[in-house]
Amino acid sequence: MPSDEGVFCKYCLTFKAVPFVKGDINLNCTKFFALVFFTVISVFFASCSKDGIELSETADSTPDKLPPVPVECSDPNALTFDDDDFSFAKVINDDRESAEGELSVVEVQGNKMLKFSDDMTVPLKGKVQKISINSAKILGTERLPDVRRIEFDLYADATAPDYVNQDGNSMQVPGTINFGGGTVVALTDSKGKGKWYDFAEHEGGEYDFEMSGAVHGVFKFLLAESGMCWSEDMDDANFLIMRWGSENESNLYIDNIVFYDADGNSIPVR
Numbered sequence: 086m087p088s089d090e091g092v093f094c095k096y097c098l099t100f101k102a103v104p105f106v107k108g109d110i111n112l113n114c115t116k117f118f119a120l121v122f123f124t125v126i127s128v129f130f131a132s133c134s135k136d137g138i139e140l141s142e143t144a145d146s147t148p149d150k151l152p153p154v155p156v157e158c159s160d161p162n163a164l165t166f167d168d169d170d171f172s173f174a175k176v177i178n179d180d181r182e183s184a185e186g187e188l189s190v191v192e193v194q195g196n197k198m199l200k201f202s203d204d205m206t207v208p209l210k211g212k213v214q215k216i217s218i219n220s221a222k223i224l225g226t227e228r229l230p231d232v233r234r235i236e237f238d239l240y241a242d243a244t245a246p247d248y249v250n251q252d253g254n255s256m257q258v259p260g261t262i263n264f265g266g267g268t269v270v271a272l273t274d275s276k277g278k279g280k281w282y283d284f285a286e287h288e289g290g291e292y293d294f295e296m297s298g299a300v301h302g303v304f305k306f307l308l309a310e311s312g313m314c315w316s317e318d319m320d321d322a323n324f325l326i327m328r329w330g331s332e333n334e335s336n337l338y339i340d341n342i343v344f345y346d347a348d349g350n351s352i353p354v355r
């Protein structure tokens with residue numbers, strides 16, 4: 086019924102002074118609120134959908150884990166293998182467990198490094214890869230007594246999919262990387278032979294990629310004061326880098342060898 090009086094609308098809770106039928110006013114308000122309701126719902130779902138896309142995009146755009154990048158050493162006295170020279174390095178086979186193989190300089194992601202290609206003829210269990218580095222050839226004998234620390238980067242790769250991870254999956258990854266080393270020093274024993282000095286051991290690993298990132302080695306002459314270091318009259322001042330406990334068939338790589346003196350300064354190579 087038409088009304089020229091105001092009508093209170095129970096939907097919008099306002100007093101309508103328009104001369105419409107009560108029901109029309111309520112109907113109009115109902116439509117209005119229905120429109121508002123659907124608009125809100127649409128915006129809500131559009132927002133959810135957008136968020137969903139964004140989440141999806143975020144998930145898709147999350148970069149996959151990338152293979153480790155070899156370390157570029159900025160020290161001007163670092164031995165970086167850029168000149169392909171590895172005449173100062175050799176493989177040591179002094180017992181049945183010593184790994185057999187060959188040395189060469191290879192490029193890994195554009196970075197040259199020394200590679201020990203293990204020929205895999207020695208059984209994995211108990212095998213030790215040994216590389217000897219002749220420091221006298223690198224530094225000259227006159228700088229040998231100055232050496233108090235040797236640093237380098239070591240890498241390993243895998244040549245077989247024989248590493249079994251914690252989920253039981255076979256992976257072509259090197260797994261655990263254990264290494265250490267030692268050297269004969271100037272101090273001699275009662276027979277006049279140079280004593281053996283062990284450097285600290287290091288551990289790293291790679292469980293996602295075929296080749297590891299750098300595992301940094303630091304070999305220190307902690308007993309230099311007592312003569313447990315090199316002297317000028319040593320022309321065979323070699324130090325040994327050894328890797329053991331390999332969990333998969335694997336090669337070894339060495340790069341960025343730097344010698345430091347007692348003040349922490351790097352020593353120039355010849």
Ligand SMILES: [Ca+2]
Nearest residue numbers: 165196197340
């Ligand atoms: Ca290099």
